[in-house]
Amino acid sequence: MKSEQSKKLLKSGAIWLFILVELVFFSVAGEYFALSDKAFMDVDNMLLLLKQSAPIGIIAVGMTLIMVNGNIDLSVGAIFAIAGIVLLDSMSWPIFAGMGDGVIPFAWGLALLTGATLGAINGLIVWKTGVDAFIVTLGSMLGYRGLVFMFNGENPTSNLNWTLVDFAEAQFLGLHTATWFFLAVVAVVWWLTRYTIHGRNAYAIGDNRDAAVNAGIRVGPHMLINFVLIGVLAALSAVVFYSESGSVNPNDGQLYELWVITAVVLGGTKLTGGAGSIIGTLGGVLAIQLLRKGLGYIGADTSTVNLVIGLILIVVLFIDRQLNTKGKEALNV
Amino acid sequence: MINSTPALRLEGIVKTFPGVRALDGVSFDVVPGEVHALMGENGAGKSTLMKVLGGLYQPDDGKIFVEEKPATMHSPLHSKALGVVFIHQELSLAEELSVAENVYLGELPRKAFGLVDWEQLYSKTDEILGKLNVGFNARTRVGDLSIANQQMVEIARALTVDAKAVIFDEPTASLTDAEKLVLFDVIADLQKQGVGVIYISHRMEEIFKITDRITVLRDGQYQGTVATKQTDEESVTQMMIGRKLDLTRNASHHELGDVALEVKDLSCGDLYQNVSFSVRRGEVLGFYGLVGAGRTEIAETLFGLRQPNRGSIHVDGKEVRVGSPADAIQMGISLVPEDRKGQGLVLGMNCRDNMTLPQVDDLTAGPFVANGAEVALFDQYRDRLDIRTPGWKQTVGNLSGGNQQKIVIGKWLSMHPNVLIVDEPTRGIDVGSKSEIHKLIRELAAAGYAVIVISSEMPEVLHVSDRIAAMFSGEIVRTFTSDEVTEDNLIQAISGIKQKD
Numbered sequence: 001m002k003s004e005q006s007k008k009l010l011k012s013g014a015i016w017l018f019i020l021v022e023l024v025f026f027s028v029a030g031e032y033f034a035l036s037d038k039a040f041m042d043v044d045n046m047l048l049l050l051k052q053s054a055p056i057g058i059i060a061v062g063m064t065l066i067m068v069n070g071n072i073d074l075s076v077g078a079i080f081a082i083a084g085i086v087l088l089d090s091m092s093w094p095i096f097a098g099m100g101d102g103v104i105p106f107a108w109g110l111a112l113l114t115g116a117t118l119g120a121i122n123g124l125i126v127w128k129t130g131v132d133a134f135i136v137t138l139g140s141m142l143g144y145r146g147l148v149f150m151f152n153g154e155n156p157t158s159n160l161n162w163t164l165v166d167f168a169e170a171q172f173l174g175l176h177t178a179t180w181f182f183l184a185v186v187a188v189v190w191w192l193t194r195y196t197i198h199g200r201n202a203y204a205i206g207d208n209r210d211a212a213v214n215a216g217i218r219v220g221p222h223m224l225i226n227f228v229l230i231g232v233l234a235a236l237s238a239v240v241f242y243s244e245s246g247s248v249n250p251n252d253g254q255l256y257e258l259w260v261i262t263a264v265v266l267g268g269t270k271l272t273g274g275a276g277s278i279i280g281t282l283g284g285v286l287a288i289q290l291l292r293k294g295l296g297y298i299g300a301d302t303s304t305v306n307l308v309i310g311l312i313l314i315v316v317l318f319i320d321r322q323l324n325t326k327g328k329e330a331l332n333v
Numbered sequence: 334m335i336n337s338t339p340a341l342r343l344e345g346i347v348k349t350f351p352g353v354r355a356l357d358g359v360s361f362d363v364v365p366g367e368v369h370a371l372m373g374e375n376g377a378g379k380s381t382l383m384k385v386l387g388g389l390y391q392p393d394d395g396k397i398f399v400e401e402k403p404a405t406m407h408s409p410l411h412s413k414a415l416g417v418v419f420i421h422q423e424l425s426l427a428e429e430l431s432v433a434e435n436v437y438l439g440e441l442p443r444k445a446f447g448l449v450d451w452e453q454l455y456s457k458t459d460e461i462l463g464k465l466n467v468g469f470n471a472r473t474r475v476g477d478l479s480i481a482n483q484q485m486v487e488i489a490r491a492l493t494v495d496a497k498a499v500i501f502d503e504p505t506a507s508l509t510d511a512e513k514l515v516l517f518d519v520i521a522d523l524q525k526q527g528v529g530v531i532y533i534s535h536r537m538e539e540i541f542k543i544t545d546r547i548t549v550l551r552d553g554q555y556q557g558t559v560a561t562k563q564t565d566e567e568s569v570t571q572m573m574i575g576r577k578l579d580l581t582r583n584a585s586h587h588e589l590g591d592v593a594l595e596v597k598d599l600s601c602g603d604l605y606q607n608v609s610f611s612v613r614r615g616e617v618l619g620f621y622g623l624v625g626a627g628r629t630e631i632a633e634t635l636f637g638l639r640q641p642n643r644g645s646i647h648v649d650g651k652e653v654r655v656g657s658p659a660d661a662i663q664m665g666i667s668l669v670p671e672d673r674k675g676q677g678l679v680l681g682m683n684c685r686d687n688m689t690l691p692q693v694d695d696l697t698a699g700p701f702v703a704n705g706a707e708v709a710l711f712d713q714y715r716d717r718l719d720i721r722t723p724g725w726k727q728t729v730g731n732l733s734g735g736n737q738q739k740i741v742i743g744k745w746l747s748m749h750p751n752v753l754i755v756d757e758p759t760r761g762i763d764v765g766s767k768s769e770i771h772k773l774i775r776e777l778a779a780a781g782y783a784v785i786v787i788s789s790e791m792p793e794v795l796h797v798s799d800r801i802a803a804m805f806s807g808e809i810v811r812t813f814t815s816d817e818v819t820e821d822n823l824i825q826a827i828s829g830i831k832q833k834d
Contacts (some may be wrong), residue, residue, distance in 0.1 A: 028796050034481065101677055195702055196700050196701055196702065197694055197697075197700055197701070197702055198700065200686060200702055204679045204682060204686070204690060205680065207679045207682060208675070208676075208678065208680065208681075209677045210675060211675075211676055211678055211690075212690070213637070213638075214385070214638075214658055214670060214676050215658070215663070215690040215691040215744070216658045216659040216662040216663075216691045217691075218657075218659055220602070325419045
């Protein structure tokens, strides 16, 4: 029993240990290779890191629930771009003319509603057709991206609202707006997984769908809720990000799904469902962001960063497998 | 026994895991041409012993001899090369591949440039299949075979080497009676060819039918080896558990209540036809029949997992339509499924969450789980059912089969169902826990529940039931009261033999 507990602790603590190693490594390596003379662990640098984690992080929280539930959503990057376009474009719609900054809540609301709708479409198709979520969202990833290009061709959609920019760049208690949103999402969804019936059932369905059905749990509605949730979170991520940047490029959000899944898996969520935690995902998101930023700090270029993250992902999953194999059985085969 | 040099001999095998002495000086041998039963409760050390023989575990102490030559097993493949071959309980075949490819999996005959020598593959496989006298050939796709025939493929695989000892691990778990006979023939053939057979099973009838000697393990310790002819079921059971398993007929005849569930003329495709029966509160209705007779399918229909094409289901006298398990649960129909791990439990979740799974919603008014109420409920049923676990936080996957089954039963019991359907209540459960589950089922009936028990084990059905519905190929042939039923007329009924009244 003891060893089981310590193993559990090791597993949930591993990602934080990894983060610690990264911090130490980049601080030390930075002494020799850094391009700037600021320390890596500089407060401003760390605050910026948190802010930069937010777009991927907010979506990753939703993806954790989706994956715990035994599904996957590849369309989040496309939903992110569509929600961004809705946010920026709706502010110039004639019906909102003359409202001044009063248009902002409407634009935000419309963007989130768009995310919810697109997520609901995914969820309904998965529920009603029984087609695997991987295939369904692979389709909607392409389809939703198509919508992005139909809207404005290859051209970016821009609308810079300075009130929004000020809001997005504001710092409260030192943390940026985006960071606050990220932390709030982490807290709310963590609480949802721990203390709501929906959260409990999502785990049960992901772990053993037959047993869940036999316990009278209606699987479909739970999956639908999760897809709506991740749609809203992808839109929220876009809302926070584009409030500041004010311009959506039609290719924005591409590969987000892969970064998000990478973070979630690094954070210990099982691809097969039934296990995973929001706090672990928070760790996964921070670990990746640290790596990207740290490697940049010591002078590596983007391609090197991707190579290293790819390698680390495989190593982490290998270690995880070693921890999870019972006895030597699986090793011998 | 022509040759008395043991095909395989173990001497003082010890294997310890942190906190457990899984094998504590186990010695036994199997001689060529012998069928040697290895028995013991779950957890007695049989699986560990098999893993030692298969090279998956290295023993801490003791020796293994193959034909009196010392041997050290490094891996299953190595064991096989030494002539020690396993037929596993859970079949491990590639369903999309042909029989021949499965038989020679990993060892396909080759031609130049590493190409597969298909002709040789098929002819060699057909040769082996010929010895087994089976009705399929080397080119058949394994996925198209019945479970029994798939097992034959496993056996064929064992025969590709010069096998000294073949180990069967619970081979009849998913076979029908007819298929068992075929398997026993094959085992007898192996015997004639001078192979030593180790036969692991819980089923006494089989053990006494086909084995020559019986070795019993208990708690990792060797309890002794006896000649099958010189012993009986009772003394073997006593060696296994150190006490007796009560399988006397159910004699209690307390007052029965109203009819809780009635089924009229129910049919579902070609799975079962015109099934009618009723069960009263306080009564245990047993369903006995061969695998495939339609018993489980009826249970699944009552629980809303299948829709009937004809007939009606009445709960408390009212006709109902059960569209889904959620509907069934609402009407008070509960199912303890046959496949406990696959359909009954969420193995990664803790004990409490598993027990409250169907009613987390009912324990609280809002959308939030009621942790305190859940723990209280769990504690109550842990005590009532005597579930042995360190606490509710324990992951269900780590419990023994008997305790897992009690969690599933507790899950439904805590919702006070009208009808409790238990499909194969003691499958894969050790003898000690078995009698506890039997007692529990009787107690539930005495407490006024209507219980339906589906079982493939005749002693079990006879022991727990007030009445027994005998099924044969989708129909209830006859419903016996416990006074009428005998082993003979029950067997005749489920084999489709017409009876003279």
